[in-house]
Amino acid sequence: MPANRSLKIGLVGTGFMGRTHSNAYQQVQRFFPGEAGVALAAVCSRDGVKAREFARQWGFGSHETDWRRLVEREDIDLIDIASPNDTHAEIAVAAAKAGKMIASEKPLGRTLAESMRMADAADAAGVTSMVWYNYRRVPALALARQMIEEGRLGRIFHSRFKFLQDWTMSSELPQGGAGTWRLDAAVAGSGVTGDLLAHCIDAALWLVGPVSEVSGTAETFIRERVHTQSGKRQAVTAEDASLFLARFANGSLATFEATRFARGHKALFTLEVNGEHGSIAWDLHDLHRLQFFSHDDDGKLRGWRSIHVSDGDHPYMKAWWVPGLQIGYEHTFVHQVADFLAGLRVGEKRVPDFRDGLAVDAVVDAVLRSATSRQWEVVEDVGS
Ligand code: SOE
Numbered sequence: 001m002p003a004n005r006s007l008k009i010g011l012v013g014t015g016f017m018g019r020t021h022s023n024a025y026q027q028v029q030r031f032f033p034g035e036a037g038v039a040l041a042a043v044c045s046r047d048g049v050k051a052r053e054f055a056r057q058w059g060f061g062s063h064e065t066d067w068r069r070l071v072e073r074e075d076i077d078l079i080d081i082a083s084p085n086d087t088h089a090e091i092a093v094a095a096a097k098a099g100k101m102i103a104s105e106k107p108l109g110r111t112l113a114e115s116m117r118m119a120d121a122a123d124a125a126g127v128t129s130m131v132w133y134n135y136r137r138v139p140a141l142a143l144a145r146q147m148i149e150e151g152r153l154g155r156i157f158h159s160r161f162k163f164l165q166d167w168t169m170s171s172e173l174p175q176g177g178a179g180t181w182r183l184d185a186a187v188a189g190s191g192v193t194g195d196l197l198a199h200c201i202d203a204a205l206w207l208v209g210p211v212s213e214v215s216g217t218a219e220t221f222i223r224e225r226v227h228t229q230s231g232k233r234q235a236v237t238a239e240d241a242s243l244f245l246a247r248f249a250n251g252s253l254a255t256f257e258a259t260r261f262a263r264g265h266k267a268l269f270t271l272e273v274n275g276e277h278g279s280i281a282w283d284l285h286d287l288h289r290l291q292f293f294s295h296d297d298d299g300k301l302r303g304w305r306s307i308h309v310s311d312g313d314h315p316y317m318k319a320w321w322v323p324g325l326q327i328g329y330e331h332t333f334v335h336q337v338a339d340f341l342a343g344l345r346v347g348e349k350r351v352p353d354f355r356d357g358l359a360v361d362a363v364v365d366a367v368l369r370s371a372t373s374r375q376w377e378v379v380e381d382v383g384s
Helices: 016-031 048-058 067-072 085-097 112-125 139-149 192-207 329-346 354-373
Strands: 007-012 038-044 062-064 078-081 101-104 129-131 156-164 211-219 224-226 233-235 241-248 253-259 268-275 278-283 289-294 304-308
Touching: 007 016, 007 067, 016 038, 016 048, 016 329, 038 048, 038 067, 048 062, 062 067, 067 078, 067 085, 078 085, 085 101, 085 112, 101 354, 112 354, 129 354, 139 192, 139 268, 139 278, 139 289, 156 192, 192 211, 192 241, 192 253, 192 268, 192 354, 211 354, 241 354
Parallel strands: 007 038, 007 078, 038 062, 078 101, 101 129, 156 253
Antiparallel strands: 156 268, 211 241, 224 233, 241 253, 268 278, 278 289, 289 304
16 A cells, blocks of 8 residues: 555444444544554445444445445455454455455454454455454553563563453343344354453463463353344353463463453453563553562562553553543554554554464364363464
C-alpha cells in the first residue's frame, strides 16, 4: 500500500467488538498523525437497518448485508472480522484469496483446524494479518514486556493469570442471542477457554514464552438455558469455568483460571510473573499501575513499588494527554491499529498476527483436550 494513502477498511460485525474497532480507526488518525490515515469504507451486518445505522453512527461511507460483497469490493484494503466466531474462518479464507489484508477478533477459529486454515490462507496469499489481542497494548503491560526483555526479572520461574466475570450466573439468561452466542459452543467453539483464557494465554506467550504442556479442568454449572430464537430449553455446550496448569518451554510453571461464575467480578484480568531478580503484577481494573519488586534494590529500601505508567517515557503515553493523566480500555485498540499502521509504513510484520493467534489457539485446544482426557496434554507444534 503506498504510504501516502489511507487504509480502506471493510468491517464485518456491528456488536461490542465492531464498536471498539470503529472507535480505534476514528481515534488513530487524531492521536497518531504520523501514520497513514484510515478510511472507513464499509460496514457489514446481516441486518440492513443495523448496518445503515452503524455506518451513520461510526462514519462508514457505505454498508453491506453480505460479507462476500465486502471481500469483492476493490475499494477495500483490509477486511476486519468482528462477527461471531463461527464466521471467522470462512470470511478470512475468502479475504486472503481476494488479496485483502485481514484483522480478526480472537480466537481465530472455533477449532484448531479452523485457526490453521486461517493462518495458512493468509500465509499462502502473502497478506498481512492481525489478531485483536488488545491487552498487549495496555501501556503497563507493554512496559512489563520491555522490562522482561531487558532481563530485569531474570530467569522466570512462575506466572499466574486470571480472568474472572459473573455475567452468566443467572439461570434466566437465555442463549443464542446477541452477546449470548458465547454460551453456544457450535458458534463460539468453546466457552471461557477461547473467550477469556485466550487473553491470558496470549499474555503468557508474549511475556513468558511458549507453553509445552497443560493439565486442565472445566465445568458448565448451568447445563440448560432457553434459546432466544426457539424459546425452547437447550443444553448449554460451552464451559462456564476453565482452569489449567502449564509447563513452559523455558522450564517455568504457571496457573490459569477463567470463569463467568465469580460473583462480584465483571472483568478482573490479573497477572503476575515471578523471576530470579524480580516480579511484576498487573490488574486490568487498575490498568495504569504496574507493580514491580526488584531484589536488586538496596536492601533497606527493597519492596514492591507501584509504577503509574502514564509518563511520556512510557509506551504509547506520549500520544495522549500530559504526564499523569489516564487512558482506558478503548485506547488499547487504538494502539493496536497504530502499531499495525507503523508496521505497514516500514514494511515490517507487527505482532500479534495470525501465526501468533494460532499459537494461542493451540494452547486452547490442548486445555480443552486435557479437560476431557483428565491427563496432561502436549501443546501441538503449530510452527509459530
Ligand atoms: C465477554 O466475555 C468479553 O467481552 C470477551 O469476549 C472479551 O474478549 C473480553 O476482553 C471482555 O469480555
